[in-house]
Amino acid sequence: MHFLIVEDTRDVAEAIERRLERAGHVSDRAETLEDARHFAAMASHDLIILDINLPDGSGIAFLKSLRAEGNRVPVLVLTARLAVNDKIDALDLGADDYMIKPFDLGELEARIRAIIRRRSGEADRTLSVGLLTFDMAARSVLIDGRPCELTRREQTLLEIFLTNRGRVLDKDDLLVRLFGHDDEKNPNAVELYVGRLRRKIEGSGLEIRTLRGLGYQAVIAETEA
Template sequence: MRVLLVEDEREMAAWLERALAQSGFLPEHAPDARTAESLLAASGYDAVIMDLRLPDKHGLVLLREMRNRGDVTPVLILTAQGALQDRVRGLNLGADDFLTKPFALEELEARLAALVRRSRGRQAPCMQCGSLIYDSESRAFGLGGAILHLTPREQAALAVLITRSGMPVEKNQLFNRVFEHDSEAGLDAIEVVLHRLRKKLAGSDVRIVTVRGLGYMLESIDTEADADT
């Protein structure tokens, strides 16, 4: 599930981004309205998490402009305690849900999943690489018809790789999606996560390969071709 996080507070954004990634979401961060508008124009998202106090434009103005141009992406607004006026204005402008700070991550994730289920009657997409399937709504992986049991870091890494299967993902990018920004882990810690993932994928028709100079890539294996060689 691709989520655009529009939040100017660096610490809050970093926490939300890594927490969502470790839960299997695919978050992208916009620190201001201008960046958010650029990202929204360039690609589609399943949902938007939007803080209202942005440095260049109020979040409700950004929301109004989204709706005026026909963008119906579900928007969950983060509000301050007791900000009733913002809630009322937001509902009138097309907000889909609100969450009051401070909040529990579990509630945020549940609300995001509910928004996507309701939006335009769409079902959350499933992504597939060989016999590996990723349900972006439940954030569950299946391999060969069985549930693939993963740690949060393994799940975050594999979610990034499967959304870009067949294309390399840079080491730095993968590390930032899996580990906390203030973590004491070094860059090479991602190798440990990938080693464990490779063991869990061993014997299947899917593998993680290292592309020298470019990063890591998830690819399906042509088992029939391998058998013929």
């Protein structure tokens, strides 16, 4: 998945990025509001981790502008402030959750999974379709109770499809979600990974359709009568 980390304390931002990277995710990092607006305009993100205190203003202003523009991207707010009003303002403006600094990276990752689950309509840490179950915490996949071995990027791609089931996902958007803004990424990589993933989850009940000229769509496979 593709995250935006808006945090001006470099060691904190780098620690978050490394933690997410180990789970197969890619991240953009912004140290200012200006940079955050640039990244938000340049690409879509699956979730934004947003510090309130930034060198050129408040992260709350960025959150407010996102919601005013109709951008419903999930936002997890980070704050060193303990004032109840700060939390209330963030939640009232559309933040999905908040954490007080300093925080544990394991808890941060769990909060992120919880936000993604809520947005996907799932009740626990697993995403399930048909015979397929993906454990977001353990990063493991079962098909009809049997392990399905996926590479890290195949897991990430599956997670993107499961959390966006029914939506049409543009190939260029998927490319950024898988590789970030790496200039050396191969434009054909999405087709390669989608093809591999299809073969590995065949018969699971999840179908990945190619919509020519539009992108890909994950749907519940139709069963024969």
